[in-house]
Each structure stands twice: as structure tokens, then as C-alpha cells.
Amino acid sequence: MSTIAIIGTGVIGAAWATGFLAAGHTVTAFDPAPGAEARLREQVSTFVGEAGAAAASAGGDSSTAAAATTPSSDELTFAPSLAEAVADADFVQENGPERLEVKQAMLAEIDAAAPASAVIASSTSGFSPSQLNAHATKAPGRIIVGHPFNPAHLVPLVEVVPSTGTSATVVDRALEVYRAIGKKPILVRAELPGHVANRLQAAMWQEAYSLVDRGVVSVTDIDTAISSGPGLRWAILGPLAQQSLSGGAGGMRHVLDHLGPPQEVWMHDLEQVHLGEDLKEKLISGVDEELDGRDPAVLAKQRDDMLLEIIALKRKYGELP
Ligand SMILES: NC(=O)c1ccc[n+]([C@@H]2O[C@H](COP(=O)([O-])OP(=O)(O)OC[C@H]3O[C@@H](n4cnc5c(N)ncnc54)[C@H](O)[C@@H]3O)[C@@H](O)[C@H]2O)c1
Structure with missing residues (x-):
């Protein structure tokens, strides 16, 4: 079980939170919007129910079906700040607005506050990791793209895009983390607009x-x-x-x-x-x-x-x- 930080809890952040919780991870989330915590908890309950129904109707994976309950406050915590949300994270999934300057600032803050060993993935639909890590100073190479597909609580595809500064260890960890929650990651070997x-x-x-x-x-x-x-x-x-x-x-x-x-x-x-x-x-x-x-x-x-x-x-x- 790992500690996952979900930064930005809109449509995509809530879907990621659901996937990580259903797989038994602890999730710490942050989003500055008023009412974000209540919306996240409601959205996760809906998504978890759907994902559990899918597992049950497939006649398999009883553990996913069993996880089809509203997560407790122990499993899903809402942090008061971005820095506190990522302070103990093993893996960070960033899902803020698709605006480059906003993402660059968020990812620089995440990089500064997260443990040195944490992998940081952005859900960005179009930016490259080299654009996203421009203001990160601690370990910019660990900032990668982990792009899901909507509806992201159901669709298994995740596109993993490293930058030229990303180590093979970071790439392998990301692929492993996504596979372990039932996703189907693909590795994209070049930074192209729109990924693949x-x-x-x-x-x-x-x-x-x-x-x-x-x-x-x-x-x-x-x-x-x-x-x-x-x-x-x-x-x-x-x-x-x-x-x-x-x-x-x-x-x-x-x-x-x-x-x-x-x-x-x-x-x-x-x-x-x-x-x-x-x-x-x-x-x-x-x-x-x-x-x-x-x-x-x-x-x-x-x-x-x-x-x-x-x-x-x-x-x-x-x-x-
Ligand atoms: N919606 C899609 O179909 C889709 C699919 C794949 C990837 N994505 C990508 O996922 C990301 C999120 O998209 P979305 O559709 O969930 O958007 P959204 O507008 O639903 O959610 C964005 C959230 O970020 C929050 N936010 C704003 N500033 C923040 C900050 N400083 N720190 C933390 N949170 C902050 C907002 O309050 C909002 O809740 C984008 O990069 C988008 O390109 C979206």
C-alpha cells in the first residue's frame, strides 16, 4: 500500500482518487476550490460504485467489488495545502487546470515539497514533461506525464511520457503503479503535442x-x-x-x-x-x-x-x- 497525493480534484482528479482507493492505497488530496472536499467525496462514492459494479458483473475480482464502498476518512484525507498533501507521498498525480503557467507553478511546488523518492505525474492532455518541469528545481526529471482517458475511472489507458531527464527507474515505477491499479499504461518515447x-x-x-x-x-x-x-x-x-x-x-x-x-x-x-x-x-x-x-x-x-x-x-x- 502506498500513499498517493491527488492534486486538483475535478473530473479527472476524482477519477484517479477512485482508482487508487479501490486498489487499497491511501489517498491525500488537495484542491483550493470552495467545497472541493465534499464534491470529491461524493464523486468518489459514485465512481467507486460504478467500478465495483463492473468488476462484479465480470464475475471476477471480488476485491475490487468489495471496495465498492464510500472510502473512510482514514483512506481518503483532504489536506489544507498542496505542500501538506504531497509531504508523505510515494506517488503524486497532478490534475490542475490545463494552463501551462498554472501547471508549471503547481509542479514546481509539488517538486519542492514531495519526498525526493516520489514520482510526480501530470494528467495533462497536451503539454510535454519538459514544458511542465520548467520551474522545478529539486528533481525535474521525475516529473512525467501520466495521461488518462475520459471517463478516467473506467477507461484503462494511461499514456506515460517521460522527458529526456527522466530515469528508467522513474518510468518503471510509474508503469508499475498504474498497472497495479488495473490501468493499461503505454510508454510514449517522444514528447509530442497530444501524446499518442x-x-x-x-x-x-x-x-x-x-x-x-x-x-x-x-x-x-x-x-x-x-x-x-x-x-x-x-x-x-x-x-x-x-x-x-x-x-x-x-x-x-x-x-x-x-x-x-x-x-x-x-x-x-x-x-x-x-x-x-x-x-x-x-x-x-x-x-x-x-x-x-x-x-x-x-x-x-x-x-x-x-x-x-x-x-x-x-x-x-x-x-x-
Ligand atoms: N476532462 C477530460 O476529458 C480530461 C481527460 C484527460 C486528461 N485531462 C487533464 O486532466 C487535468 C484536469 O482536467 P479536469 O477535466 O479534471 O479539469 P477540472 O476543471 O474538472 O479540474 C481542475 C481542478 O483543479 C483545481 N485547481 C485549480 N488550481 C489548483 C491548484 N493550485 N492546486 C490544486 N488544484 C487546483 C480546480 O479547483 C479544479 O477542481 C487537465 O490537465 C486536463 O487536460 C482531462
Whole structure:
């Protein structure tokens, strides 16, 4: 059992707190917003219930299901200051606002106050560790990115991005900490805007926006093309392992030899888009038409309920490959 500091307890901080508590760690949190402690405790109770339900419906992991209770004050402490929250931490997860100067100041303060042995991870969606550690003076190399995916209490992916000053020991500790709470971390070996998963999404959004802009298909049809097509398979096998199955017994070699050349033609035909006002209007009105007044909160709940069942199914059948 380790002591985990959660700094910033909004949407993402609460999700991390839940994951660490459910795995049996002690969590010390800090957020300066009025009412933050009460909101965190309420949010953690909701998230823990959902995560426990997922484990129970998978028919396995009784320890996670058993942890599906509101954490006690011994397990979850709310500290009066950032420095006190990290003073005894083995691992710090920072989840403050996505503004570079704010994060740089928070991470410098965390670095100054945390024990020398602590690893410090930022949930940042887009900044690199070299940008984030700019004002840290004690041990800037231990500041890395640990980027989760929303809804972060359910989705297992975490992107771990070290800086050039990060030691292999820090990287290994981060990967180990995330794996131990049931996450699926990947190691990103270069500091790129948007890390990896958001870059992959951006590649798809670029083409989706372009096809809508050119009037090739409606927004609804773009969404159908993915959610009733390849998206169904991608939750089970990633796009590359999935592609290899299209080659039958010949596997990836056959697919690339056979379909690689036409695929290259499609790739070279993809267009860059500029997200100007006209295009934004087409996308906004297209989504409005598709959703037809549905309450986004209800839709998000339906998505999360289905996501829980997909995750439970993956546990039941075992991860592929
Ligand atoms: N929301 C997402 O979909 C998502 C997904 C992955 C990663 N992230 C990243 O996670 C981080 C947090 O995002 P969020 O959506 O939870 O935002 P949020 O606005 O819900 O939470 C941010 C919290 O930081 C707190 N905060 C402000 N100043 C602080 C300080 N000095 N010390 C401690 N806490 C402070 C705020 O009071 C707020 O509660 C961002 O870096 C974001 O890019 C967000």
C-alpha cells in the first residue's frame, strides 16, 4: 500500500482518487476550490460504485467489488495545502487546470515539497514533461506525464511520457503503479503535442471534418461509419492487430502487400482542414441534428453503462491478443 497525493480534484482528479482507493492505497488530496472536499467525496462514492459494479458483473475480482464502498476518512484525507498533501507521498498525480503557467507553478511546488523518492505525474492532455518541469528545481526529471482517458475511472489507458531527464527507474515505477491499479499504461518515447491517442483521434477528426466540409457525407453518417463499423472492432483489437486479421492466414504481410498500395493512395488523398467558422457551423448543426435534443448527461450515462459492459466482457473473455 502506498500513499498517493491527488492534486486538483475535478473530473479527472476524482477519477484517479477512485482508482487508487479501490486498489487499497491511501489517498491525500488537495484542491483550493470552495467545497472541493465534499464534491470529491461524493464523486468518489459514485465512481467507486460504478467500478465495483463492473468488476462484479465480470464475475471476477471480488476485491475490487468489495471496495465498492464510500472510502473512510482514514483512506481518503483532504489536506489544507498542496505542500501538506504531497509531504508523505510515494506517488503524486497532478490534475490542475490545463494552463501551462498554472501547471508549471503547481509542479514546481509539488517538486519542492514531495519526498525526493516520489514520482510526480501530470494528467495533462497536451503539454510535454519538459514544458511542465520548467520551474522545478529539486528533481525535474521525475516529473512525467501520466495521461488518462475520459471517463478516467473506467477507461484503462494511461499514456506515460517521460522527458529526456527522466530515469528508467522513474518510468518503471510509474508503469508499475498504474498497472497495479488495473490501468493499461503505454510508454510514449517522444514528447509530442497530444501524446499518442489524441493524435490518432486528431487524424480521424481531420478526415471526418474534411468529408463533412466537402459534403461527402453527413455528420450522422460519419458517426455511423465508425460506431457501427470499425469502432465496434477497435474496442476488442486495436487497428493494427485488427488489420492483420484481414490477411487471413497470410496475416499482416499479406494485407500490406495486397492492400498497402491502394491504402497509400487513400492516405495521400487525405486533406488538411482549417477549423474556420463555416466548418464549425456545419459540424455543430450536424451534431445537433444527429442528437435531436437528447440530454447530454443522459447520453453520457448511457455511454458509460455500455462501456462498463464492454469492459466487463473484455475481462470475461480475456484481453486479445
Ligand atoms: N476532462 C477530460 O476529458 C480530461 C481527460 C484527460 C486528461 N485531462 C487533464 O486532466 C487535468 C484536469 O482536467 P479536469 O477535466 O479534471 O479539469 P477540472 O476543471 O474538472 O479540474 C481542475 C481542478 O483543479 C483545481 N485547481 C485549480 N488550481 C489548483 C491548484 N493550485 N492546486 C490544486 N488544484 C487546483 C480546480 O479547483 C479544479 O477542481 C487537465 O490537465 C486536463 O487536460 C482531462
